[in-house]
Amino acid sequence: MRSVTRTAALVTGAVAMLVAPVVAMRAWSDPADPRISVGAAPPATLVPGDVHDPAGRMIAGAVWTGLTAHDGRGGTPVDAAAESITSPDRRVWTVRLRPGGRFHDGSLVTARSFVDAWRATLREGWHGARLFTDVARVKGAGGRDDDVDGLKVRDERTFEVTLDRPLAGFPALLADPAFLPMPDAVLRSRDWASYGRAPVGNGPFRVRSHDARETVLEPRDGRGRTVVVRAMPDAAAQYRAVQAGDLDVATAVPPDRHGSMDTDFRRHHLVVPGRAMTYLVIPEWEKRFAGPTVRHALSMAVDRRAVTEGPLGHQASPANALVPPGIALGRREGQCRVCVHDGAAASAALADAGGLDGPVPIWYEAGAGDDAWVKAVADQWRSTLKLDARPRAVPAAELREAIADRKVDGPFVLHSAADYPAPAAALAALPHPGGDASDLIEQAERAAAPDESVVPARLAESSLLRDMPAIPLWYGHDHLVWSERTRGVTADAFAGLALARLTVTD
Incomplete structure (x- = not known):
């Protein structure tokens, strides 16, 4: 970097080696420098x-650039690489690509770029x-093979x-x-x-x-700013770097x-606002938790704000x-009335249910970072409901x-994150063993349009809150x-910080 070289020329030996990284960071925040730095x-x-x-x-x-993109408001997706995505029954979908799409290496983005990438994801057992x-x-x-009945290439720009x-x-x-494509x-x-190490995509930025x-x-x-995403896992370091002018954006x-x-x-x-939530699931096979009144009592006894501002450190x-x-x-906000902390009401409800x-x-799960808040909830149940609440951490495989x-x-x-904004x-993703809630969720998934899924989803939520097979505790959020x-x-909650929209003043 020229700015680093010029600065290093003014000093000698070990001093130059020590100051060069700091000078480089400051150069990224110099309005004359074309880069934007993100931690x-x-x-x-x-x-x-x-x-x-x-x-x-x-x-x-x-x-x-995927087939669709989030609109930034957690709502309806918009077509991106796709020219159209249509279905007569919401079960068989025809995807038509925009013409002329190319990867950064110049190769054409085709229907096979998507379908074969999806087959690879399934064959390799990747996270997606x-x-x-x-x-x-x-x-x-x-x-675990390439023969997937539900994926059919129709022509260079169309697949089903x-x-x-x-x-x-x-x-x-x-x-x-x-669902992204690969060359x-x-x-x-x-x-x-x-x-x-050197991915080739089809989006607005290439990996240098x-x-x-x-x-x-x-x-x-070739137009616009280069973006440098620096590996800075420590939130405090990111925060201080932005304050000092050594970093443009902190993501924690x-x-x-x-x-x-x-x-x-x-x-x-x-x-x-996030897409992930934490719940306490009540095992349906344990008869002593069978009555919804018991589950409501457990919910009201949790002081969620004390936990999110204490052990969770304002990250939820x-x-x-x-x-x-x-x-x-x-x-809809405020649907869970028994999510409001009320120790007296919780004790009365548990007494009414027979204790x-x-x-x-x-x-x-042991090692998942939940120890402090689970202990806090157990303490609240012991204090408010006089229960013999005991944290029990077990390895992930054993828990499953x-x-x-x-x-x-x-x-x-249960830590759960919505996979799409609906x-x-x-x-x-929640337990809903049969009954009205299951039927209503299925009805929402089958709706003819996203807007038409709202009413059955709301009814399903109301049903689940009445029976409360899972107690909602808190949702995660990100800070910038x-x-x-x-x-x-x-x-937004699904894509995170939009790097392509970042600009800086000159």
């Missing part, structure tokens, strides 16, 4: 079908595979997707990185490791370089700075519904097996703070 945790991978973390999703949104098998339920997607059952939210689901060269070579320290993205058309805020964001950054901060907000606020379509005898274990075998004898933690996507020179900072 984030390092992405786990940049192979599209395996992308699953916030940093990976953020970078993928700049490097690739479950969206094909469990969410979209593409016909024949359960195997057949699902096992109707899903109105399928076009919205297609905005997920799991024919990498699909033939199957050299995923090399591709992950990518390593453990940073990812450098440059506009594919430390707990102790949550209350001072407005003072520190005035109008240059943003809280992005108390839940007042079953649907996370990152979903704008049809979501709850014996130990009440709270099962959760215990749930499957119905050996879990108390509430267990209430049905959030509710479908940025420098005075930065403009165009926008984000």
Whole structure:
């Protein structure tokens, strides 16, 4: 970098080696420099079908153009690489690509670029595979070979997707990185490791370089600013760097700075409502938890605000519904009346239900970062309801097996994130053993249009809140703070920070 070289020439030896990185960071914040710097945790991978973390999703949104894109408001998707996505029955979908789409290496984006990338995701068992098998339920997607009955290429720009059952939210689901295309060269070579180090996409930015320290993205058309995503997993370091002028955008805020964001950054901060929520699921096979009154009592005894502002460090907000606020379509605030902390009402409700005898274990995954808040909830239940509440951390595989075998004898933690912006996507992930809720969720998924899914989803939510098979606790949210020179900072719950929209003042 020229600015670093000029500065280093003024000093000598070890002093130059020490100051050069700091000078480089400041150069990125110099209005005369064309780069924009963003701090984030390092992405786990940049192979599209395996992308699953916030940093990976953020970078993928700049490097690739999917069939659809989120509108930035958690609502209806818009066509992007797709010219049209149509279906007569919401089960068989015909996708027609826009003409002329090309990857950064100049190769043409075709129907096979998508279909063969999807087959690779299924064959390799990448993170996105479950969206094909469990969410979209593409016909024949359960195997580990390239023969998927529900994926048919019709011509260079057209392919057909057949699902096992109707899903109105399928076009919205297609905005997920799991459904991105890959060039024919990498699909033939199957050299995923090399591709992950130097991915070739079809979006507004190309990857100039990518390593453990940073990812450098440059506009594919040569116009605009280069974006440098620096690997900075520590929220406090990001925050201080923006304050010092060494970083343009921080994608995390430390707990102790949550209350001072407005003072520190005035109008240059943003809280992005999330798509993920945390629940306590009540095991339906445990008869002592069978009555909804017992479950309502457990919910009212949880002081959600005390937990989110304490052990969770302001990185989550108390839940007042079953649907996370990152979903704008049809979501209603304040649907969960028994999510309001009321110790006296909780004690009275539990007494009316005949009490709850014996130990009440709270099962959760060991090593998942839940220890502090689970202990806090157990303490609240002991204090308010006089229960023998006991945190029980077990390895992930053991927990899954215990749930499957119905050996879990108390509430267990469920972290769930909606896969596309519709209430049905959030509710479908919750336990709803038969009854009205199941029928209503299925009706919402089969709706002729996204707007038509709202009413049955709301009715399903009301039904689930009455029976409360899962107690909503809180939803995650993201924080952004940025420098005075930065403009165009926008984000949503599904794609994260929109790197392609960032600009800086000269």
